[in-house]
Amino acid sequence: MAGVIWVYAELNDDRITTTTLEMVAKAAEAGKAEAVLLGPAPEDAVQTLAKYGATKIYRSADPIYREYLTLPAAETIAGLINTFKPAVMLFASSYTGRDLVANLSARLDCGAISDVGDFKLKDGSVEATIPALGASYQNTSTLVSQGTKLLLVRPKSFEPEISEQAVAIEEVPAASDDGLRKVRMKERVTVKREGPQLEGAKTIVSGGRGLKGEENFAMLSDLAELLGGAVGATRAAVDAGWVPYAMQIGQTGKTVKPDLYIACGISGAVQHLSGMKTSKTIISINKDADAPIFQYSDFGMVGDVFKIIPQLIEELKKRQGG
Amino acid sequence: MNVVVCGKVIPASSVTIEIDSNTKRMVRKGVPHELDPAAASAVEEALRLTEKHGGTVILVTMGISDATIGIRNALAMGATSAVHILDEAVAGSDTLGTAKILAAAIKKQPFDLVICATESSDSYSGIVPGQIAYFLGVPPVTFAKEISVAGSTIIIKRQSESGYDLIECALPALVAVSSGINEPRYPQLKGIMAAKKKEIKVYTAADLGLAPDQVGENGAREKVLTVGRPAKRQAGKVVTDEGDGGKQIADFLAEIKVI
Structure with a gap:
């Protein structure tokens, strides 16, 4: 349907993710926003989506979506897309979002655009802006396939603006085929994070390969503490095992937009730049x-x-003492 | 356990990748190439699994003739043989076209498990592995930090937003590994010599039964409209530390009223 934009509503730690709300707000601004919410969710999830502009929620609370990865959700969404034919469907560039888009783009033979920073509806299709190769290019792409256009959207691309809407709920039947129960979630393990969180931090002090080892992140913590900020890292530092993945900033980590970003021993790989280059002020130290x-x-x-x-x-x- | 590794040979990390504004594709010809470090991790993981459980490791890659250097590197690490999809007709493929080609080539190999990198280090779309899994009809598990085999099942430690998930999946399956999963081995002289005698099968799209309108630019669903440079940040100042670098940064922080 022309102008109808769907958002896959993602949950993390039993809350609708911020990126989901950013996408719903953008969908409401660009067209008519609707969301697909699958699996057990907190009671206020539907109201939260409505608060950011969703007018309709396709909903199944069946636990299959929590207990089995990718396949049941892809099956249900493919069925919904074939029935209701939204113009566009947005997914967050997250673990779940990428898995679903991969499956759906192959199944519907429609392709997809990854790493979208902005988009508009145009001539019955979509025109997406992509910061390609991290930061060095800014390209626009479209999808020439018929039907619904699938986009993977970068976190923090849009403002999560509130525009309260009356919301309709459409219950959808859950996927139940046994063939969909191939990837089973045995256990979710939460790794406790120490210190201030990157999300929402006004100042971030970040370290890369140039830090040379785990022990040297201590001085970054000291600096961050003095500035009331949090500590981040590059993929190189995380891959080396110096710091946990929760601290990773970049394409496969978090996208951050603090007022102040201090990059220490970071060369500026494409992978990292794409996660922090929109910070307000950037200071860097590198040999x-x-x-x-x-x-x-x-x-x-x-x-x-x-x-x-x-x-x-x-x-x-x-x-500060003086 | 037979493993197919799907990996890419990309412009070397020393190369600044450019996009040709006419073809709207990355410039790949005439620049030095290497096995994508993310693909090297996938090869390493496959070797570790087959060293423990037996079986073959076959590398499947698509790319220009310069890719041979990276293929030899994987063979020198210990891969059994390789498949190279080498065809001008596949140039300009989008993620979907790439996945169709790779899946068609993988289907011709014996496999219980396909291991991919989660994303390549040059284009980072991150959706090709899941698309390949769909075309192969096997379940996908992405962002794997650890793989262990228990009979006909694999257990995967998968990265999550707040820690990790333990995932159980029946074989055959496709697993995409994150690059920190292991430290890829360096090829030894013996491996390098042996690699020279190992087989590299070369396929075209037609060999794989794919029509010209399914692959390359003609088959692409995603069309790049414009290639541009983003508005540059206003150039800041760069100074060399002459002993008072820390103090100068403190001055700058005072200037922007952070302290």
């Missing part, structure tokens, strides 16, 4: 004067992080 990170920095310091950061910490203590 390599040619590191790409400097092109994105408001203030760049070429030098040794192990000398500069301790000096900065001392200086901040001195100034």
Whole structure:
């Protein structure tokens, strides 16, 4: 249907994710927003979606969607798309979102656009803006297949603006075929995170390969504490096992947009830049004067992080004390 | 247990990748190539599993002739043989076209498990593995941090937003591994010598039964309309530390009223 934009409503820790709400708000602005909400959800989930502009929710509370990954949800969504034919369906660029879009784009033979930063409806199709190769290009793409257009949307692309709507709920039958029960969730393990969280932090101090080891993240914590911020990391630092994945900023980690971002020993790989380049002010410290990170920095310091950061910490203590 | 690894050979990490504004594709010809580090992790994982449980490791890749160097690298690490889809007709494929081609090539190999990187290090779309799984008719498990085999079932530790999930999945299956899953081995001289004698099968799209309108630019559902450069951030200043770098940063923080 022309102008109808669906959003796959994703839950994390029993809450509708922020990216979902950002997408619903954008859908409501660009057309008529509707959402698909599958699996057990908290009581206020429907109202939350309505608050950001959803006018209709396709809903099944069946536990199959929580107990088995990807296949049951893809089956149900494919059926709904074939019946109701929305113009566009939006998914968050998350673990679940990517899995569903992969399956649906193959099943419906319609393709998909990944890593969308913005989009508009145009001439019966969609025109999406994609920050390609991390940050160095800004391309636009469209989908030439018939039917519903599937987009994977980057977190923090849109403002989660409130526009309260009256909402209708359409109960949908749950997927039940045994063939869909192939990927079973045995257990969800929560890894406890220490210190302030990246989400919502006004200041982020982040470390990369140049930090050389786990123990050196301590000085970043000290710096972050002095500035009332949180500590992040690049994929290289996470892959090396120095810090947990929850701290990863970048394409496969978190997308952040703090007021101040201090990049320490980070060269500025495409993977990392795409997760932080819209920060308001960026300061970077790196020993390599040619590191790409400097092109994105408001203030760049070429030098040794192990000398500069301790000096900065001392200086901040001195100034804050005085 | 026979494993097919699906991985990419990409412009070397030392190369700044450019997009050609005419073809709207990445410039791949004439630049040095290497096995994508993410694909090397997938090869490593496959080797570890077959060293423990027996079976073959076959690398399936699609790319230009320069990809051979990366294929040899995977063979030198220990992969049994390789399949190279080498055909001008597949250039310009979108994710869906790529997945159709790779799935068609994988179907010709013996496999219980397909291992992919979660995403390539050059284009990062992250949806090709799931699309391949659909075309193969096997269940997908992505973002795997650890794989263990228990008979005809695999247990996967899968990255989650708040920690990890333990996933159980029946074989045959497709698993996409995150690059931190292991430290890929460096090929040894013996492996490099042996790799020279290993088979690299070359296929075209037609060999795989794919029509010209299914692959390449003609088959692509996604069309790139424009290639542009984003508005640059206003250039900031870059200075070299001469002993007072920390103090200078503190001054800058005071200037922008953070402290």
